Amino acid sequence: MQYVIISRFDPDKTARLQNDLPPGAFAAIDQATKDGKVLDLNELTGLGVSSDLAKVLVDHLSHLTQLRASGGLISGGPCEGFKNAINVFEAESEQQARELHDADPLARYGFFAVDQVYGWNQVF
Numbered sequence: 769m770q771y772v773i774i775s776r777f778d779p780d781k782t783a784r785l786q787n788d789l790p791p792g793a794f795a796a797i798d799q800a801t802k803d804g805k806v807l808d809l810n811e812l813t814g815l816g817v818s819s820d821l822a823k824v825l826v827d828h829l830s831h832l833t834q835l836r837a838s839g840g841l842i843s844g845g846p847c848e849g850f851k852n853a854i855n856v857f858e859a860e861s862e863q864q865a866r867e868l869h870d871a872d873p874l875a876r877y878g879f880f881a882v883d884q885v886y887g888w889n890q891v892f
Contacts, residue, residue: 770842770890771865775853775875776883782850785879790816797825806830827873840868842890853880856888 786794793815800807806829807815812822835841844855859865862885869875869882 769859769861770888771857771859771862772886772888773855773857773865773869773882774884774886775855775869775880777846777850777852777880778878779851781877781879785821786850788818788821793817797829801829801833804833806833824873824877831872835868852883856890862887 793812796815797807797812806826809819809822809826812825813819817825832841832844839858842856842858844853846853855869857865857868859868865885866882874880
């Protein structure tokens with residue numbers, strides 16, 4: 769079964785994250801992700817991202833990339849304005865979908881949390 773999880777970002781942590789990312793870093797991360805590549809620690813720090821933040825971002829992106837490759841993540845990403853994110857998980861139960869969501873390093877560090885969960889039957 770597929771589950772849609774709508775997450776709510778912590779506004780303070782998200783603002784700090786956005787402020788700590790050097791200009792152009794988010795665009796580079798986003799483009800690499802779209803190209804199927806996870807920037808490594810050296811690449812992120814080379815863009816001016818602090819080593820602490822770079823570690824969290826590498827862990828986050830690696831986690832989602834592996835989850836997608838295994839079929840556990842169907843689709844996902846932040847909504848415009850970074851107030852919410854939407855992720856679609858393939859899971860045996862709502863509980864398992866929540867566990868997949870909560871295993872994300874950004875969730876573990878409190879950047880976002882589950883707001884709503886819906887069972888979903890993909891038609892298109």
